[in-house]
Amino acid sequence: MIIGVPKEIKNHEYRVGMTPASVYELCQHGHQLLVETQAGVGIGFSDQDYQDVGATIVTNAADVFAQADMIVKVKEPQAVERALLRHDQILFTYLHLAPDLPQTEDLIKSGAVCIAYETVTSARGGLPLLAPMSEVAGRMSIQAGAMALEKSKQGRGVLLGGVPGVEPAKVVILGGGMVGRNAAQMAVGMGANVSVLDRNVDVLRQLDADFRGQLQTIYSSSASVEEQVSTADLVIGGVLLPGAAAPKLITRAMLSKMKPGAAIVDVAIDQGGCAETSKATTHQDPIYIVDGIVHYCVANMPGGVARTATMALNNATLPYIVTLANKGYRQALLDDEHLRNGLNVMHGKLCCEEVAQALQLDYVTSETLLN
Structure with a gap:
């Protein structure tokens, strides 16, 4: 799978979706990593750090989105990023859709497969990526x-x-x-x-x-x-x-x-x-x-301590990124009900009941979409 890591563009957001260590792990599984130039520079990770572990440095976000099968981010995609999403592309990041109708509508229009960190659950209860x-x-x-x-x-x-x-x-x-x-x-x-x-x-x-x-x-x-x-x-x-x-x-x-x-x-x-x-x-x-x-x-409070926050977040997200890349999103979501709870939008349909209630929109279950 081709996995893309764009540079975050929200105000004073210096976190990055994947550290060089996480990129190295995915490369060892045979996947291709595209990292936008300067994506990690705000927390001390240079382009060379990413190249040394096997990533390809890409000059702009548009090329990352155009080539990648899965986009891994930290914050919800901004409007300019949402316009770059395409049908069946995986977006794995924080979304926080309930108070954000414009973002929700854009993600539905994109046809992308949008998995939110904050609604992934665990067998022990709780929200491991939040x-x-x-x-x-x-x-x-x-x-x-x-x-x-x-x-x-x-x-x-x-x-x-x-x-x-x-x-x-x-x-x-x-x-x-x-x-x-x-x-x-x-x-x-x-x-x-x-x-x-x-x-x-x-x-x-x-x-x-x-x-x-x-x-x-x-x-x-x-x-x-x-x-x-x-x-x-x-x-x-x-x-x-x-x-x-x-x-x-x-x-x-x-x-x-x-x-x-x-x-x-x-x-x-x-x-x-x-x-x-x-x-x-x-x-x-x-x-x-x-x-x-x-x-x-x-x-984006944790962005204020971006290095600590990025390292902590990658510790939690890496196993899920590996699973999505190794199995593909459909099999990965079918195999793991807790990861499936993270699916918020897929192929033009909203599939998170809580978001649907907050925004007064229709939704279908993730099981219905996947089957």
């Missing part, structure tokens, strides 16, 4: 939140861990999954007063046991969310409904009850955000103010 970026984003959310609380950013001027004689900041984390757990780890380590809200009591029990009383666990309800958000210095939005739009847990009305200069870091922004006032921002211009509340809503 997990590494959730770990990174969860940990980054606390350092981003600490920055947003500085007065120079119009924040409250509060130090997360306080100092002797001065109480620490209150950090409220909405969602006790991978993002929430990693955010909690960082916030507790910095000495903050941490509360985690979740609807799954088993998740709360596990957090309570793992953190040994270093944080407060609270069952998530409309009343508890409002109460905790109103008293928080920093709110981390880490809620996730796989494949679906994030629920709007923080209403516009709640902002007026929050402390002036408090901050919201909405990690759920890729799925539309969990605050009604959230809108996607970039690393270049990451924050904005609504009703005196600082909002940090960068849609």
Whole structure:
């Protein structure tokens, strides 16, 4: 199979779909790798690094898309990239379609086979290709939140861990999954007063046991969310409904009850955000103010630590890339129901129920399409 790795073009996105080590692995399986020039330069991988392991360097994205049977990326394809997709071509990347009708429509029109990292499941439960970026984003959310609380950013001027004689900041984390757990780890380590809200009591029990009383666990309800958000210095939005739009847990009305200069870091922004006032921002211009509340809503947070994030992501995606290349997409998807759960669009049909519900579109099951 010919596998193409284009350079990412989203604002301040330096990650790359495949590292030289991953390229080498695919070459050892007899596949041909096309890498766009400078694709990995932002994280220290030169064109020569890719050539040394067997890749062919291609001068532009159009040639990569034109020649490759499978495109491996990190972020969702931008409009100019979507125009390059063709019928039966495999696209393997993060898609986050639920809040993105234009992208969904373009992928349907392309006829491509679009497999989303974020909806691939595992036999143990969970989302194995979303997990590494959730770990990174969860940990980054606390350092981003600490920055947003500085007065120079119009924040409250509060130090997360306080100092002797001065109480620490209150950090409220909405969602006790991978993002929430990693955010909690960082916030507790910095000495903050941490509360985690979740609807799954088993998740709360596990957090309570793992953190040994270093944080407060609270069952998530409309009343508890409002109460905790109103008293928080920093709110981390880490809620996730796989494949679906994030629920709007923080209403516009709640902002007026929050402390002036408090901050919201909405990690759920890729799925539309969990605050009604959230809108996607970039690393270049990451924050904005609504009703005196600082909002940090960068849609590709892990891109800020691109080398670490790329290495972590490739560790997770490589086995799936090998399987898709060795078997072809049809057999690979038929053989593995968990990989099949990643299929969002195929041959002009939407096949993810959660996306269909969010965008009010028709869909067919992946089994129907594959058979």
